[in-house]
Amino acid sequence: xxxxxxxxxxxxxxxxxxxxxxxxxxxxxxxxxxxxxxxxxxxxxxxxxxxxxxxxxxxxxxxxxxxxxxxxxxxxxxxxxxxxxxxxxxxxxxxxxxxxxxxxxxxxxxxxxxxxxxxxxxxxxxxxxxxxxxxxxxxxxxxxxxx
Amino acid sequence: xxxxxxxxxxxxxxxxxxxxxxxxxxxxxxxxxxxxxxxxxxxxxxxxxxxxxxxxxxxxxxxxxxxxxxxxxxxxxxxxxxxxxxxxxxxxxxxxxxxxxxxxxxxxxxxxxxxxxxxxxxxxxxxxxxxxxxxxxxxxxxxxxxxxxxxxxxxxxxxxxxxxxxxxxxxxxxxxxxxxxxxxxxxxxxxxxxxxxxxxxxxxxxxxxxxxxxxxxxxxxxxxxxxxxxxxxxxxxxxxxxxxxxxxxxxxxxxxxxxxxxxxxxxxxxxxxxxxxxxxxxxxxxxxxxxxxxxxxxxxxxxxxxxxxxxxxxxxxxxxxxxxxxxxxxxxxxxxxxxxxxxxxxxxxxxxxxxxxxxxxxxxxxxxxxxxxxxxxxxxxxxxxxxxxxxxxxxxxxxxxxxxxxxxxxxxxxxxxxxxxxxxxxx
Numbered sequence: 001x002x003x004x005x006x007x008x009x010x011x012x013x014x015x016x017x018x019x020x021x022x023x024x025x026x027x028x029x030x031x032x033x034x035x036x037x038x039x040x041x042x043x044x045x046x047x048x049x050x051x052x053x054x055x056x057x058x059x060x061x062x063x064x065x066x067x068x069x070x071x072x073x074x075x076x077x078x079x080x081x082x083x084x085x086x087x088x089x090x091x092x093x094x095x096x097x098x099x100x101x102x103x104x105x106x107x108x109x110x111x112x113x114x115x116x117x118x119x120x121x122x123x124x125x126x127x128x129x130x131x132x133x134x135x136x137x138x139x140x141x142x143x144x145x146x147x
Numbered sequence: 148x149x150x151x152x153x154x155x156x157x158x159x160x161x162x163x164x165x166x167x168x169x170x171x172x173x174x175x176x177x178x179x180x181x182x183x184x185x186x187x188x189x190x191x192x193x194x195x196x197x198x199x200x201x202x203x204x205x206x207x208x209x210x211x212x213x214x215x216x217x218x219x220x221x222x223x224x225x226x227x228x229x230x231x232x233x234x235x236x237x238x239x240x241x242x243x244x245x246x247x248x249x250x251x252x253x254x255x256x257x258x259x260x261x262x263x264x265x266x267x268x269x270x271x272x273x274x275x276x277x278x279x280x281x282x283x284x285x286x287x288x289x290x291x292x293x294x295x296x297x298x299x300x301x302x303x304x305x306x307x308x309x310x311x312x313x314x315x316x317x318x319x320x321x322x323x324x325x326x327x328x329x330x331x332x333x334x335x336x337x338x339x340x341x342x343x344x345x346x347x348x349x350x351x352x353x354x355x356x357x358x359x360x361x362x363x364x365x366x367x368x369x370x371x372x373x374x375x376x377x378x379x380x381x382x383x384x385x386x387x388x389x390x391x392x393x394x395x396x397x398x399x400x401x402x403x404x405x406x407x408x409x410x411x412x413x414x415x416x417x418x419x420x421x422x423x424x425x426x427x428x429x430x431x432x433x434x435x436x437x438x439x440x441x442x443x444x445x446x447x448x449x450x451x452x453x454x455x456x457x458x459x460x461x462x463x464x465x466x467x468x469x470x471x472x473x474x475x476x477x478x479x480x481x482x483x484x485x486x487x488x489x490x491x492x493x494x495x496x497x498x499x500x501x502x503x504x505x506x507x508x509x510x511x512x513x514x515x516x517x518x519x520x521x522x523x524x525x526x527x528x529x530x531x532x533x534x535x536x537x538x539x540x541x542x543x544x545x546x547x548x549x550x551x552x553x554x555x556x557x558x559x560x561x562x563x564x565x566x567x568x569x570x571x572x573x574x
Contacts, residue, residue, distance in 0.1 A: 074188050095476060097483070100531055105558065106533040
């Protein structure tokens with residue numbers, strides 16, 4: 001299965017991954033509209049971690065034995081047996097934040113609504129996730145890993 | 148004869164079934180649940196009462212979970228006794244079922260202190276969906292205006308929030324001097340108290356309910372409560388939410404060792420061969436207290452159930468342990484609490500705090516010998532999991548402890564070797 005990894009040696013901390021992620025998950029899918037016109041400012045599901053000179057981006061790792069899946073109180077977080085992805089069902093999410101409590105990557109975020117969690121979905125439908133495609137430095141790579 | 152028998156269809160039972168099916172696709176699993184509709188999320192019963200959740204939305208697994216897992220489900224059925232010598236359980240319908248491996252996942256039952264007036268109409272506990280349905284129905288029917296909630300722990304405050312959403316005036320009575328005393332220190336509980344008062348809740352701390360009294364025109368219906376100091380609070384409903392005690396009764400009188408809960412080892416096995424226990428009924432390992440104890444929390448129960456399930460199939464799996472931990476979102480305020488957050492004697496600990504009352508922000512890290520043993524985060528909780536990881540894996544934080552409470556704390560603040568270990572490893 002495919003996973004995204006970040007190479008902190010090549011990351012320059014530009015933050016474009018966050019921009020591309022936010023736009024990809026916005027209503028319009030358009031950068032200008034998403035940031036200027038949409039009611040809810042889009043939230044990136046990838047997070048740039050910076051502590052100069054170190055920088056890298058992190059998002060859901062789609063863990064094999066995902067702590068968030070077993071901890072989820074409502075059944076919103078599930079592991080897709082076919083794709084191996086950790087899927088989050090917004091409609092089932094009750095925003096109890098238990099997944100945030102158990103994610104060692106700190107990769108889950110509160111949605112702008114403050115009512116549900118928001119996480120990486122690996123951009124279904126795209127050849128390459130938007131963050132990887134948009135990384136100007138090749139610091140984010142999407143590659144096949146062994147389960 | 149069933150290869151696996153699981154008593155209880157909530158968190159630990161669900162976890163066990165999932166683990167068993169992962170390892171053994173065909174062995175017969177029988178789940179006995181006294182509830183008519185198992186596999187719903189008990190923590191969501193307050194959302195049900197508050198009108199936010201329906202029974203359908205509370206199902207925490209696929210609708211056909213039991214069918215998909217090829218489970219023979221006996222719902223609405225009670226186990227009355229266990230006979231470990233014969234490896235059988237007896238049901239309330241008189242039937243006996245043989246087992247090769249048995250899991251006791253009966254959970255907890257609400258603790259109800261002795262007081263006069265418990266039998267009056269309008270007194271509730273709050274653990275199961277049936278409790279929630281009865282309470283919701285009562286609210287509809289009597290159009291009651293005032294409720295008293297006894298106990299300001301996780302359950303007490305979540306039912307309080309639900310009742311407020313339904314338009315009731317709620318008074319919460321707590322024996323300790325502050326609310327959520329097992330999860331928060333006085334500063335954090337003060338923040339929650341303010342939030343609750345702003346929502347119209349009356350909080351009475353340092354008191355308990357002495358007795359429940361009837362209405363002037365009908366002695367059999369709840370009309371108020373009398374506190375230890377003699378004050379009487381008029382109300383139409385009383386909800387007792389003091390806590391839960393392990394439901395060990397089906398193995399009492401057997402060889403299975405019981406302390407407060409059923410005693411298990413790291414493999415969730417009791418002292419009796421082929422009998423396992425998990426979840427709120429069992430005493431499991433607390434990695435901060437460094438001993439086994441009852442920790443009645445949903446996420447831990449699921450994990451414990453999984454460990455039991457694996458071991459029941461023969462896949463040796465040991466439990467890594469858990470500790471007292473919770474996330475709260477009462478009245479919209481996000482809070483995380485893990486481990487020892489409020490030590491009575493602070494001498495052996497080093498305590499780091501940060502407080503910004505304007506932002507309602509509070510962080511507290513309790514260290515012992517440079518290891519994190521306690522965490523409170525109010526309003527900035529997204530990095531809680533990273534701190535939890537450092538705590539659980541006993542990472543020495545001496546070199547970067549000041550960063551732990553900084554606004555921009557995250558993986559980048561950790562030393563390279565540690566960072567790489569976390570980032571490059573997949574769980």
